[in-house]
Amino acid sequence: MDPNPPDVPLCVDLDGTLVATDTLWESILLLLKQNILQLLLLPLWIIQGRAIFKHKIAQQVTLEVANLPYRENVLLFLQQEKKSGRSIILATAAHYSIAQAVFTHLKLFNEVIASDAHTNMKGITKRDALIQRFGNRGYDYMGDSTADLPIFQTARQPFLVAPTQQLLKQIQCPPQQILAVPTHHWQTLLKAIRPHQWVKNLLIFLPLLLAHQWFDVTKWINVFLAFITFSLAASSGYILNDLMDLAADRAHPTKKYRPFAAGLLSIPTGLILFVSLLGASLLMSLWWLSGYFTGLIGLYLILTISYSFYLKRKLIVDVLVLAGLYTHRILAGSVAVNALISSWFLAFAMFLFTSLAFLKRYVELLQLTDEKAIKHRGYEITDIEMVASMGPTSGYLAVLVFALYINSDKVSILYPSPFFLWLVCPLLLYWISRVWFLARRGKMLDDPVQYALTDITSWLIVVTIIILMLLAKFA
CATH class of the missing domain: 1.10.357.140 (UbiA prenyltransferase)
Incomplete structure (x- = not known):
C-alpha cells in the first residue's frame, strides 16, 4: 500500500511550517514601520476578533512573500510529492491575500484555504473546513504547532515540521514523517x-x-x-x-x-x-x-x-x-x-x-x-x-x-x-x-x-x- 497515495491531498500549514516565521507578526511590524501611530489602532482591531484583525492589517500592508525564510527541506519534500501526482493544499490561518501571494510565488499548490474578514482559519475552524472539503481521514496534514492538534486528529496521517517536545508527546508520528530543522541554542x-x-x-x-x-x-x-x-x-x-x-x-x-x-x-x-x-x-x-x-x-x-x-x-x-x-x-x-x-x-x-x-x-x-x-x-x-x-x-x-x-x-x-x-x-x-x-x-x-x-x-x-x-x- 502506498503510504502517500496520490489521491489523498497533502494540506500544508504556512506559518512555522512552510516558512520559519509568522506572517501576521511580520505584517504587524511592517505596518508599524510604515506608520508607528498605527499602533494605537491595533487594540481597536483585535477586540473585533482575530479574523477582522488580520483583515485590517492585510488591507494596510503588502508582505514581500518572495523574501520569506522558506524551509528548504519542506519545499523539497513538497516538490517531490507534487511530482508523484499528489494535490498540495495550502491550508493556513494567515490572511487569504498572503496565502494567495505565496501560492502565486511558489507555483506549487493546487488550492488555497485561508482566513478572510469573517473566518479565522485556525484550529477547529480549519479542521472543519478540511473535513468539509476532503472528508474525515481524507487528507494528510503538515504542521508544527499544538494549535494544529484538532487537525492532526482527523487527518489520515500527520507530518510534523520542527515539532516541540510537547507536540511530539501528543502526536504519534513515524520518524520518517518528521521534518526536523537545525536546532539552535x-x-x-x-x-x-x-x-x-x-x-x-x-x-x-x-x-x-x-x-x-x-x-x-x-x-x-x-x-x-x-x-x-x-x-x-x-x-x-x-x-x-x-x-x-x-x-x-x-x-x-x-x-x-x-x-x-x-x-x-x-x-x-x-x-x-x-x-x-x-x-x-x-x-x-x-x-x-x-x-x-x-x-x-x-x-x-x-x-x-x-x-x-x-x-x-x-x-x-x-x-x-x-x-x-x-x-x-x-x-x-x-x-x-x-x-x-x-x-x-x-x-x-x-x-x-x-x-x-x-x-x-x-x-x-x-x-x-x-x-x-x-x-x-x-x-x-x-x-x-x-x-x-x-x-x-x-x-x-x-x-x-x-x-x-x-x-x-x-x-x-x-x-x-x-x-x-x-x-x-x-x-x-x-x-x-x-x-x-x-x-x-x-x-x-x-x-x-x-x-x-x-x-x-x-x-x-x-x-x-x-x-x-x-x-x-x-x-
Missing part, C-alpha cells in the same frame, strides 16, 4: 544580542582616560557599570533594528543570515528580548548610576528607535545619526564619571564616526545590485561615488581637528611633551586611507568596527597611539 540568542558589538561601547571609557583620572577606583567602577548598562541598551536597539529591517536584511548577501531574518528566532522572542534588555538597562542605570545617565540612555533609545522606524531610510540623515550615536557614547561616559569633554575631541569624534558611517553605507552599495534592496536605505547605486568622496573627506577632517587640538593651550597643560601627539596624525591618516582602500577592493565587512576587531594592523595602530599618548604625558 543559546548561541543563536547571543548572535542576536551581538555582544561583539559591545566593543563600540568602550568609547564610554575615553572621558575617564582623557581626563587622566586613572587611579580613581570609584570612577572606574562607575564607568564599568555604565559600560554594562549601555551595552544592554545597545543590544536592545540591535534587536529592534533587526526586527524592523527583516525585508532589507533578507535581500542582503550577508545580513540574510541574521537570526530573525533567517527565521532562527521568532519575532515574539525578539520582542521579549528587546523589552528585557531595555528594562534591565534602565533599572541598572537608575540603581547604580544617576538620573542624568539614565536620561542619556533614554535619549539613545529614542534615537535608535527613530532610526529603526524612519531615519535609516533618509539620505545623509542616517549617516549623521549613526555618527551621533557613537559620539553619544562618549557623552554618556563623561556623565558617568563627571568628567568634562573637550569640544575639540567631540568634533574629532563626530568627523571620524561620520567617515565610518559612510564606509558602512559604501560597503553595502558595493555589495548590493538589487535596486529595490538599496532603496531601503535611501541610496541608489549611482550614489556610490559621492559616498566614496564624502567618507574619506570626513575622516581627514577628523585628523585636521586633532592637529588643531595639539596646538591648543589645553594640550600643554595635560601633555608636557606634545610632540609625540603629532605622530598620531600620520597613523590616523594611514588607517583611514587603508580601510577605504580595502573597502574599495571588496575586502571590508559591512561593519568596519567588526573588521577592525579582527585586523592586526588596526590593533597595532591602536597600541602605538596609546604608547605615543603615554610618552606625551610622561616623557
Whole structure:
C-alpha cells in the first residue's frame, strides 16, 4: 500500500511550517514601520476578533512573500510529492491575500484555504473546513504547532515540521514523517544580542582616560557599570533594528543570515528580548548610576528607535545619526564619571564616526545590485561615488581637528611633551586611507568596527597611539 497515495491531498500549514516565521507578526511590524501611530489602532482591531484583525492589517500592508525564510527541506519534500501526482493544499490561518501571494510565488499548490474578514482559519475552524472539503481521514496534514492538534486528529496521517517536545508527546508520528530543522541554542540568542558589538561601547571609557583620572577606583567602577548598562541598551536597539529591517536584511548577501531574518528566532522572542534588555538597562542605570545617565540612555533609545522606524531610510540623515550615536557614547561616559569633554575631541569624534558611517553605507552599495534592496536605505547605486568622496573627506577632517587640538593651550597643560601627539596624525591618516582602500577592493565587512576587531594592523595602530599618548604625558 502506498503510504502517500496520490489521491489523498497533502494540506500544508504556512506559518512555522512552510516558512520559519509568522506572517501576521511580520505584517504587524511592517505596518508599524510604515506608520508607528498605527499602533494605537491595533487594540481597536483585535477586540473585533482575530479574523477582522488580520483583515485590517492585510488591507494596510503588502508582505514581500518572495523574501520569506522558506524551509528548504519542506519545499523539497513538497516538490517531490507534487511530482508523484499528489494535490498540495495550502491550508493556513494567515490572511487569504498572503496565502494567495505565496501560492502565486511558489507555483506549487493546487488550492488555497485561508482566513478572510469573517473566518479565522485556525484550529477547529480549519479542521472543519478540511473535513468539509476532503472528508474525515481524507487528507494528510503538515504542521508544527499544538494549535494544529484538532487537525492532526482527523487527518489520515500527520507530518510534523520542527515539532516541540510537547507536540511530539501528543502526536504519534513515524520518524520518517518528521521534518526536523537545525536546532539552535543559546548561541543563536547571543548572535542576536551581538555582544561583539559591545566593543563600540568602550568609547564610554575615553572621558575617564582623557581626563587622566586613572587611579580613581570609584570612577572606574562607575564607568564599568555604565559600560554594562549601555551595552544592554545597545543590544536592545540591535534587536529592534533587526526586527524592523527583516525585508532589507533578507535581500542582503550577508545580513540574510541574521537570526530573525533567517527565521532562527521568532519575532515574539525578539520582542521579549528587546523589552528585557531595555528594562534591565534602565533599572541598572537608575540603581547604580544617576538620573542624568539614565536620561542619556533614554535619549539613545529614542534615537535608535527613530532610526529603526524612519531615519535609516533618509539620505545623509542616517549617516549623521549613526555618527551621533557613537559620539553619544562618549557623552554618556563623561556623565558617568563627571568628567568634562573637550569640544575639540567631540568634533574629532563626530568627523571620524561620520567617515565610518559612510564606509558602512559604501560597503553595502558595493555589495548590493538589487535596486529595490538599496532603496531601503535611501541610496541608489549611482550614489556610490559621492559616498566614496564624502567618507574619506570626513575622516581627514577628523585628523585636521586633532592637529588643531595639539596646538591648543589645553594640550600643554595635560601633555608636557606634545610632540609625540603629532605622530598620531600620520597613523590616523594611514588607517583611514587603508580601510577605504580595502573597502574599495571588496575586502571590508559591512561593519568596519567588526573588521577592525579582527585586523592586526588596526590593533597595532591602536597600541602605538596609546604608547605615543603615554610618552606625551610622561616623557
